[in-house]
Amino acid sequence: MKIAARKNSSLDEQRRYRRQYDRDRSPALRSAFPQLQQLNIELSFGDRTGAAPKEVVPSSQSHAFYPPAQAFFRFRCPCADCDGEFDLSANVAQLAGTPGRGSRTVTAKVHCAGTRARDRATGTTCPIELNYRIVALGTP
Numbered sequence: 001m002k003i004a005a006r007k008n009s010s011l012d013e014q015r016r017y018r019r020q021y022d023r024d025r026s027p028a029l030r031s032a033f034p035q036l037q038q039l040n041i042e043l044s045f046g047d048r049t050g051a052a053p054k055e056v057v058p059s060s061q062s063h064a065f066y067p068p069a070q071a072f073f074r075f076r077c078p079c080a081d082c083d084g085e086f087d088l089s090a091n092v093a094q095l096a097g098t099p100g101r102g103s104r105t106v107t108a109k110v111h112c113a114g115t116r117a118r119d120r121a122t123g124t125t126c127p128i129e130l131n132y133r134i135v136a137l138g139t140p
């Protein structure tokens with residue numbers, strides 16, 4: 001049991017290291033999307049099974065990106081023991097590529113595809129669902 005726990009934490013460490021590595025190698029927003037002045041990403045979470053008590057549902061997050069920020073749009077599942085992440089890179093790219101000026105918004109819902117540590121034996125997927133809102137503000 002002790003060994004298994006240690007194995008898990010080192011896997012988590014590797015994952016964290018990998019994310020940090022990927023983040024460090026991300027270009028700045030101003031070079032990835034020079035047409036953007038600002039990008040806001042709002043994340044709110046729900047439990048699609050309805051099994052978790054309300055207080056267990058993670059609180060929402062808001063991220064603002066300015067031109068010098070790193071264009072890194074992968075967000076960890078807020079469940080501490082879940083290995084899932086939400087990759088919004090393609091959604092951001094699509095929104096940024098939408099022609100037109102001013103602000104553009106996209107909202108959608110995605111399910112976490114990760115597995116929580118306690119569910120790894122059964123392979124049950126994480127019950128968290130993400131509602132996201134991306135607002136891209138173009139340069140005037």
Ligand SMILES: [Zn+2]
Pocket residue numbers: 077078079082083084112113114115126127128
């Ligand atoms: Zn998850």
